[in-house]
Amino acid sequence: MHRKHHQFETRKGFSLLEVSISTLLVAVLMITSLKCVGAVVRGRGMTARYVQAEQLAQEMMTEIMRKPYRDNSLPLFGLELLEAVYINGPRSNYDDVDDYNGWSASPPKDRTNTTITNTTDWQRQVSVAWVNKSAPSQVLLYESGLKRITVTVKYQGTTMATLVALRSQDFEIDASDR
Numbered sequence: 298m299h300r301k302h303h304q305f306e307t308r309k310g311f312s313l314l315e316v317s318i319s320t321l322l323v324a325v326l327m328i329t330s331l332k333c334v335g336a337v338v339r340g341r342g343m344t345a346r347y348v349q350a351e352q353l354a355q356e357m358m359t360e361i362m363r364k365p366y367r368d369n370s371l372p373l374f375g376l377e378l379l380e381a382v383y384i385n386g387p388r389s390n391y392d393d394v395d396d397y398n399g400w401s402a403s404p405p406k407d408r409t410n411t412t413i414t415n416t417t418d419w420q421r422q423v424s425v426a427w428v429n430k431s432a433p434s435q436v437l438l439y440e441s442g443l444k445r446i447t448v449t450v451k452y453q454g455t456t457m458a459t460l461v462a463l464r465s466q467d468f469e470i471d472a473s474d475r
């Protein structure tokens with residue numbers, strides 16, 4: 298009888314230890330799972346940002362690609378003389394693809410110069426360059442008949458999307474599509 302009681306006492310002791318270990322394990326598991334949830338949430342946030350970056354980049358590239366290869370009157374690379382007043386927009390006054398060279402706005406703006414909603418901390422910039430028709434990675438300082446347009450979208454200074462397109466002088470968008 299006494300022996301049985303002793304066994305019970307011992308068992309009780311182990312139970313307490315087990316409870317302690319179990320509690321510790323649960324706590325560790327909870328912390329681990331919370332960390333995982335945090336990672337998933339951060340992952341979703343990152344994905345949403347990449348999607349937004351892609352949209353901002355594509356929107357700008359579509360706008361640029363709808364413009365003519367070069368200005369009709371006295372074409373220069375970049376904004377033509379009388380267009381210089383629009384260096385900070387609105388881009389509705391831009392009439393050829395290289396007018397966009399050097400464009401940068403943070404937060405990004407639409408073509409009428411209205412800030413795009415929910416884009417705090419975002420930056421969108423454009424560079425345009427003449428490139429070698431046989432090797433488009435090679436930038437040229439003279440008219441080559443091929444322009445390379447690069448749209449870069451950044452979030453808090455980190456590049457989230459880069460879109461590159463080539464535009465040939467042999468291809469013109471129909472005026473009705475502009």
Ligand SMILES: [Ca+2]
Binds near residue numbers: 368376380391392396
């Ligand atoms: Ca122009």
